[in-house]
Amino acid sequence: MTITKKLLTSAVASALLVGGAQAEISDNTVKIGYLADMSGTYRDLAGPNGLTALEMAVADFGGKVNGAKIEIVSADDRNSPDSSSSTVRRWVENEDVDLVAGLVASSVTIAVSNILEESNKLGIVSGSAASSITNEHCTPNHIHYVYDTYPLANGTASAVVKEGGKTWFILTADYAFGHALEGDVTRVVEENGGEVIQTVRHPFPTSDFSSFILQAQSSGADVVALANAGADTTNAITTAGEFGLTQSGQTLAALLLFLTDVHALGAQSAQGIQLTTGWYWDMNDETREWSDRFMEETGVRPTMVHAGIYSSTIQYLNAVKATGSDDSQTVRKQMMDTPINDMFAKNGIIREDGRMVHDMYLAEVKTPEESKNEWDLYDIVRTIPGDEAYRPLSESKCKLVTQN
Amino acid sequence: MATTTTQTDIQQSIVRQQKSEQRKKQILNLVLLALLLLAPAVLYPVFLMKILCFALFAVALNLLLGYTGLLSFGHAAFLAAGSYTTGYLLSSFPGLTTEMGIIVGTATSLLLGLGFGLVAIRRQGIYFAMITLALAQLVYFFFVQAPFTGGEDGMHGVPRGHLFGLIDLSDNNAMYYFVLAVFLGGYLLVQRIVGSPFGQVLKAIKQNEPRAVSLGYNVDRYKLLAFVLSAGLAGLAGSVKTVVFQLASLNDAHWHMSGEVILMTLLGGTGTLLGPVVGAGFVVTLEYQLSQGPLGDWVDPILGAIFVLTVMAFRSGIVGEIQNFMRKNMS
Numbered sequence: 001m002t003i004t005k006k007l008l009t010s011a012v013a014s015a016l017l018v019g020g021a022q023a024e025i026s027d028n029t030v031k032i033g034y035l036a037d038m039s040g041t042y043r044d045l046a047g048p049n050g051l052t053a054l055e056m057a058v059a060d061f062g063g064k065v066n067g068a069k070i071e072i073v074s075a076d077d078r079n080s081p082d083s084s085s086s087t088v089r090r091w092v093e094n095e096d097v098d099l100v101a102g103l104v105a106s107s108v109t110i111a112v113s114n115i116l117e118e119s120n121k122l123g124i125v126s127g128s129a130a131s132s133i134t135n136e137h138c139t140p141n142h143i144h145y146v147y148d149t150y151p152l153a154n155g156t157a158s159a160v161v162k163e164g165g166k167t168w169f170i171l172t173a174d175y176a177f178g179h180a181l182e183g184d185v186t187r188v189v190e191e192n193g194g195e196v197i198q199t200v201r202h203p204f205p206t207s208d209f210s211s212f213i214l215q216a217q218s219s220g221a222d223v224v225a226l227a228n229a230g231a232d233t234t235n236a237i238t239t240a241g242e243f244g245l246t247q248s249g250q251t252l253a254a255l256l257l258f259l260t261d262v263h264a265l266g267a268q269s270a271q272g273i274q275l276t277t278g279w280y281w282d283m284n285d286e287t288r289e290w291s292d293r294f295m296e297e298t299g300v301r302p303t304m305v306h307a308g309i310y311s312s313t314i315q316y317l318n319a320v321k322a323t324g325s326d327d328s329q330t331v332r333k334q335m336m337d338t339p340i341n342d343m344f345a346k347n348g349i350i351r352e353d354g355r356m357v358h359d360m361y362l363a364e365v366k367t368p369e370e371s372k373n374e375w376d377l378y379d380i381v382r383t384i385p386g387d388e389a390y391r392p393l394s395e396s397k398c399k400l401v402t403q404n
Numbered sequence: 405m406a407t408t409t410t411q412t413d414i415q416q417s418i419v420r421q422q423k424s425e426q427r428k429k430q431i432l433n434l435v436l437l438a439l440l441l442l443a444p445a446v447l448y449p450v451f452l453m454k455i456l457c458f459a460l461f462a463v464a465l466n467l468l469l470g471y472t473g474l475l476s477f478g479h480a481a482f483l484a485a486g487s488y489t490t491g492y493l494l495s496s497f498p499g500l501t502t503e504m505g506i507i508v509g510t511a512t513s514l515l516l517g518l519g520f521g522l523v524a525i526r527r528q529g530i531y532f533a534m535i536t537l538a539l540a541q542l543v544y545f546f547f548v549q550a551p552f553t554g555g556e557d558g559m560h561g562v563p564r565g566h567l568f569g570l571i572d573l574s575d576n577n578a579m580y581y582f583v584l585a586v587f588l589g590g591y592l593l594v595q596r597i598v599g600s601p602f603g604q605v606l607k608a609i610k611q612n613e614p615r616a617v618s619l620g621y622n623v624d625r626y627k628l629l630a631f632v633l634s635a636g637l638a639g640l641a642g643s644v645k646t647v648v649f650q651l652a653s654l655n656d657a658h659w660h661m662s663g664e665v666i667l668m669t670l671l672g673g674t675g676t677l678l679g680p681v682v683g684a685g686f687v688v689t690l691e692y693q694l695s696q697g698p699l700g701d702w703v704d705p706i707l708g709a710i711f712v713l714t715v716m717a718f719r720s721g722i723v724g725e726i727q728n729f730m731r732k733n734m735s
Binding site: 038039043048073074075076077078079080081082083085086087089090094106107110111114130132137174175176177203204 | 654
């Protein structure tokens with residue numbers, strides 16, 4: 001009884017939502033809400049500088065789209081799904097926010113995407129890593145723009161095996177995210193003819209990695225892969241640096257590492273690490289030109305997340321301009337139909353599951369001798385084509401894909 | 405003859421004073437109730453519900469900290485146990501009505517509280533606090549690992565469902581009045597407990613435990629019951645919070661949460677009934693306001709500074725200080 005009632009109400013609700021779609025900009029204002037970690041662990045990789053990137057995009061667009069004003073509101077997500085969901089609910093219900101940008105911690109992103117689906121607004125995820133965001137948690141109301149864990153495992157692992165790293169030691173953070181990465185890496189390594197000789201799991205979070213690094217060294221593996229994130233990764237790298245792991249001939253592969261992390265570690269302890277990134281500031285004239293402007297505003301070089309926020313906002317505003325509407329589905333369709341060609345991505349395509357597929361890059365951290373200044377940190381070793389890097393739609397568990 | 409008249413006079417005047425104080429309290433309570441009933445017309449309901457959930461959580465902790473003198477540093481475990489149980493039940497069994505999910509969530513926390521309590525009350529002071537912290541960390545790691553919680557991503561899309569199978573809770577206003585009713589229920593329960601002979605014994609234990617023992621009270625039993633009640637109420641707060649936000653996350657189980665609720669209680673005033681409610685309202689509002697503005701970076705330092713200031717200068721907390729002030733200036 002209750003189930004039929006629920007089905008009925010949801011059917012009525014969706015009918016209403018579709019009926020409400022109109023080709024005009026509501027309130028004659030395009031309102032963008034920026035939600036990111038402004039004070040916690042993920043502050044550096046997105047944070048207040050991400051807001052600057054967003055403001056740069058709006059300013060470059062001229063502050064207006066089809067005569068409608070572009071407004072920005074922002075809030076700290078406190079890395080808490082509770083706080084974020086009450087903020088976003090208020091944004092979409094009371095303040096008529098059309099787009100939520102930023103979105104870092106995956107728990108926050110999933111909570112927010114559920115609200116966006118309910119209220120039929122749009123979200124562009126630039127900071128989150130979890131590939132589940134466009135897989136089992138996909139909605140027709142969000143786009144995952146910059147990167148996810150799938151290419152991190154896929155890109156780094158297959159590239160490193162091809163470079164000759166045949167035997168692998170995996171150090172895994174002992175929770176769902178770490179297990180997923182470990183599984184992906186193992187699969188990719190074995191498919192490419194490598195071998196995982198040992199996996200060790202460490203509690204989440206861990207501050208003292210010395211025993212794990214010693215185990216890694218004595219395993220004699222060619223490659224030591226870190227299937228963890230954030231402070232765990234940087235702690236492990238610092239310890240590996242102190243034990244001279246890379247100097248003794250082993251390759252250190254980090255799966256999730258940002259430019260700001262490497263900058264904090266310094267070239268001395270991070271040298272020789274292989275990692276996958278969606279973008280690097282020093283790739284060509286276009287990226288350098290934008291990064292110089294960004295650095296003038298903020299005093300630091302942008303991460304791939306900052307660049308992604310800028311690029312996705314411009315794409316969004318272009319789509320609003322082209323369709324003359326801020327209705328989420330109209331805009332999303334327009335964005336899917338337009339390949340992305342800018343300083344962030346070449347021929348980037350947004351798929352129906354919301355994944356923006358673009359080329360990824362395998363980078364190696366420079367040695368202190370090679371590094372010309374504090375931000376000159378990566379050598380781009382290899383370009384991983386987008387189709388190879390991201391999860392193919394045939395493997396997708398997304399409801400939007402399987403329905404077709 | 406003369407002395408008895410003055411004695412009865414004094415007694416009468418004391419009774420009169422007590423009555424007038426009671427009346428004042430009743431009026432205050434009615435005003436507060438009216439404000440709570442009208443609040444969603446002015447403020448955003450989801451925000452108010454968040455305050456009410458944390459207020460209930462702080463009231464639960466206050467039963468232990470303010471009235472029994474036990475500092476639990478692991479109350480997040482009960483919040484999370486209630487929260488995850490309710491979330492799991494409501495998402496896995498669509499036929500289940502909302503209140504059943506909440507009741508089972510609360511019961512889970514009660515049982516967990518019994519387990520914690522049996523171990524923790526054997527020690528006093530800092531050892532008690534550390535044992536509760538250690539046990540709560542075990543629970544945290546359980547929730548990190550258990551497959552049904554979704555680990556770091558959390559549990560999402562919990563349906564709000566229908567209360568008693570009738571009232572649709574997806575409407576924010578309906579949800580608000582339900583949360584308000586649950587909160588008032590919890591608050592009145594604590595008020596009743598504190599005013600009862602059982603509550604008097606708890607206060608006696610807080611003031612002087614050896615004396616309570618020497619008076620013949622089985623102190624451990626009283627402490628255990630207080631602990632279990634407090635855990636159950638914390639679980640209730642967690643369960644309701646899950647229904648409000650439609651999610652359960654690791655933040656609920658993290659020790660930060662245990663710290664935050666202690667902060668709320670101390671800030672509002674331990675050992676006062678309204679204190680934790682005011683403290684919760686204050687902390688949630690402050691976090692919310694600061695996170696929207698340019699001072700976003702400074703939420704934690706500001707909270708920290710306020711905490712230090714409270715502990716150094718206003719030990720009785722907001723409500724405690726107001727009460728002291730009134731007492732001093734009324735007489």
